[in-house]
Amino acid sequence: MVSYPKDRFDETPDDIERVGAHRGPKRRGRGWIGLAWALLATGALVLGGLFALSQYLGDDLGIPLFATPEEPIITPEPEETVAPLTDPTTIDPARALTIDVFNGTAESGLQTVVLDKLATEGWPVGSATNASARDIEETYIYYSNPADEDVASGLVSALGLGEIRFIEPDIFPAAPITIVLGSDYNPSSE
Structure with missing residues (x-):
């Protein structure tokens, strides 16, 4: 066997742990x-x-x-339109309809003027009183039975303005149809 002569690189001190970069221990996690x-x-x-x-x-x-x-395509549901009932004398008495009028304006007595006008035209009227708020701007006709939509639409024609709205029956429990007058109603324009 061949042996090579020893030189100064063969002897390393004991306090050096590493001998050359290629012989160093690998670090953990590399x-x-x-x-x-x-x-x-x-x-x-x-x-x-x-x-x-x-x-x-x-x-x-x-x-x-x-x-x-x-973009989602939104198709509006077709609204079923009910023909307004323009002749109040054709209302079936078995429906037991009454129309209440609330005055939501600052003008006193407007509710009785409208109630008297509807009564002379033949509409089945109930009571008239002031609304809890006196600063309502628009007139609305509320109905709680879907079958009464024709009468509510007819009241819009009779008043010459307003918008009909379906409500739950427990909001105005004693009145199937309720008119809430707003400041847009002008009795002198009739």
Whole structure:
């Protein structure tokens, strides 16, 4: 066997733990760092490729991350319109309708003027009183039974203004139809 002569590099002091950079001990956890960089690079390449495909093919990929949001198509439900009842004498007495009038304006006595006008035209009237608020701007006709929509629409024609609104029966429990006068009502315009 061949032996080489010893030189000064063969003898190392005992207090030095490391002998050359290539022979040093590996640090703990270095494998995880390499794996993390590899996963990051792979993810970036995959996302970049998907983005490029979505630009090339359009929204045909079916990937929500890259799809452009579509505007929802809203189709309004057709409203069923009920023909207004313009002749109050044709109201069936079995319906037991009464029309109450609330005055939501600052003008006193307007509710009785409207109630008297409706009574002379033949509408089935109930009572008239002031509303709890006296600063209501628009006139509304409230009805609690869907079958009474024709009468509420007819009252809009009789008053010459107003808007009908369906309400729950427990809001005005004693009155099937309630008119709330607003400041838009002008009795002198009749």
